[in-house]
Amino acid sequence: MKPAARVKNPTMLSTEAAGECDNDNDSYCLSWRLAVEANNVKAWRTVPARCEMHVERYMTGGQFEQDVELVVDEMLRYMDGIMIAGDGMDAWVLDVDDTCISNVAYYKERRFGCDPFEGEGFRAWARKAECPAIPGVLRLYKRLIESGFKVILITGRDKETLGHVTILNLHDQGFSGYQQLTMRTPAYKGQSAAAYKSNVRRQIVEGGYRIWGNVGDQWTDLLGEYVGGRTFKIPNPMYCVS
Amino acid sequence: MKPAARVKNPTMLSTEAAGECDNDNDSYCLSWRLAVEANNVKAWRTVPARCEMHVERYMTGGQFEQDVELVVDEMLRYMDGIMIAGDGMDAWVLDVDDTCISNVAYYKERRFGCDPFEGEGFRAWARKAECPAIPGVLRLYKRLIESGFKVILITGRDKETLGHVTILNLHDQGFSGYQQLTMRTPAYKGQSAAAYKSNVRRQIVEGGYRIWGNVGDQWTDLLGEYVGGRTFKIPNPMYCVS
Structure with a gap:
């Protein structure tokens, strides 16, 4: 408080x-x-x-930020204990919405989640590219990159309509230098969030990466297959992606 | 509150x-x-x-009990939606300590978990067979049995030294009519909690049971293999079994 x-x-x-x-x-x-x-x-x-x-x-x-800070401290403690191989294949996977960047300003207009999700309104908000960084996660992100990890971002956002603004928004907020940003394409159409993210992580692992940490605000980011060495749940009481 | x-x-x-x-x-x-x-x-x-x-x-x-009640309500909503086969093989798995019965009175003497776990003291407490039922979980338990599910209890307690008192304590608190109570025997010695419980669940599934729900106060009850259709975490901020 x-x-x-x-x-x-x-x-x-x-x-x-x-x-x-x-x-x-x-x-x-x-x-x-x-x-x-x-x-x-x-x-x-x-x-x-x-x-x-x-x-x-x-x-x-203030409580949300404090909750995030404590989880980030725990992630950094875990990260500091990892001996990276130096072959560029030590990776962390992060979600984007309400993990790296915040949609609280949008959800304020949706009575903090008491109103149901409404796709067009959300896309209009996302197109503004004004989601602020979540400070604790930006702190983690920078430490990961400094420490030699490859950061792979996976988002359920549609690549065709939101690809450009998402890259812009992330960059403006300090999320630069990531290895890969995977967004939804028609190839993933119809897959549940957990199936889509599991499929992407499978490709990452098959590409030779070791996923040490997996960070998201939704359980569908963290459950399924190839979930990584440890998973970390960023709090989100505003909406649920299933 | x-x-x-x-x-x-x-x-x-x-x-x-x-x-x-x-x-x-x-x-x-x-x-x-x-x-x-x-x-x-x-x-x-x-x-x-x-x-x-x-x-x-x-x-x-009061907050702990309220938190448990909400989770139990959710479990019952899930349970009510399950069509059981009627072949006696629809099962739920429950942990015992701080899931069915409470050790709060013991942990009060351990500064609510600020003092580290101390095995002999805990066993002396357990031998009294005075752990009270956690009311919400007893409510779940009774509804499960009434609804035709087989309840299988799995505990890390040692069978040889605590078997009798555990059965007695559970019975005194209203936990009767379960299908099976599995406790640690020398066969499981040296296995982590998650490995032990996964092994037991594997045997349950290989025995033909369908595990619909899996309830415990430790993540080691809920992670691993054969975790069941859904897992439910009972809050426990007093200690961690790893």
């Missing part, structure tokens, strides 16, 4: 003042969010309506 | 009064606990010392 969570004025004893767990509703939303992150609740369509404010506070009040 | 989390007296604006996230330390501990539940932090030895009070409040203040 940011310092704002410290209560200075007793009249402010609202949910807002006391953090995110001072009433029964927030208690429910904490349970729901934990279940999402532990992959206990799957293929959910929207955030429960009663949790809109909870998710807004979580995503914009 | 229980009603106690509602602040009645402004002088009580402590961590205790305002729930579990009203200061920087609790913010860190929320991040740590989330990372544990999402399997981002692995093979950790003890709870961070600064999180002792946070974990105590989580385990004893």
